[in-house]
Amino acid sequence: MSSERGINVKHLFKNERGFTLIEMMIVLLVISVLLFIAIPNVTKQSGSINAKGCEAFVNMVEGQVEAYKMDGNTGQVTIQNLVTEGYLKDEYKACPDGRAITIGQNGDVKVSDS
Template sequence: MKKIYLKIKSRNIKAFTLLEMLLVLLVISVLLILIIPNIAKQSEHVQATGCEAQQKMVNSQIEAYTLKNNRKPDSVDDLVTQGYLKEGQKKCKSGESITIKNGEASIS
């Protein structure tokens, strides 16, 4: 049996040094530190805007209920039982409940 040996003629292997790798990690870390708080603020804004949009949708369903029944609903449960809303639409994603006061939807 013959053994095969590989000989490396030149030692000019191109690679990253440890210092370069640490520098790249530092830059990525700084970018993440700057970006993450902004993402959290945007998430809160999206939740608040979504709840306002859901309140407007419930107000539209109140109008539809009023046109059909000639009276405003007493509670959100009236809209659910009549099929104007689904059970999951009584609350916002943020956990706030939608109630009906004086014939209009409000967030509580």
């Protein structure tokens, strides 16, 4: 069993050694330690990500309230008015973290604490 160059393929694989059980266990231990370090850091950041996402959402809704007013719409601005008139999509009635938003009499957008 030889190739075109005259190298014996059986001879190539005969001298290779595999990993020992101890080496494999050490690799698994290192991977496990890295996962135990990384997972808590990722979960800590999810709260910060949700807060920033909600803040960006409020800024976007404030812009849509201003656009609604500039288009000559008068009266109380509500989320439903913005959806009905096409300023917001129906699925964007709340922050990404699920907290509801309200629009005050003067057009201020606020996030509920619950």
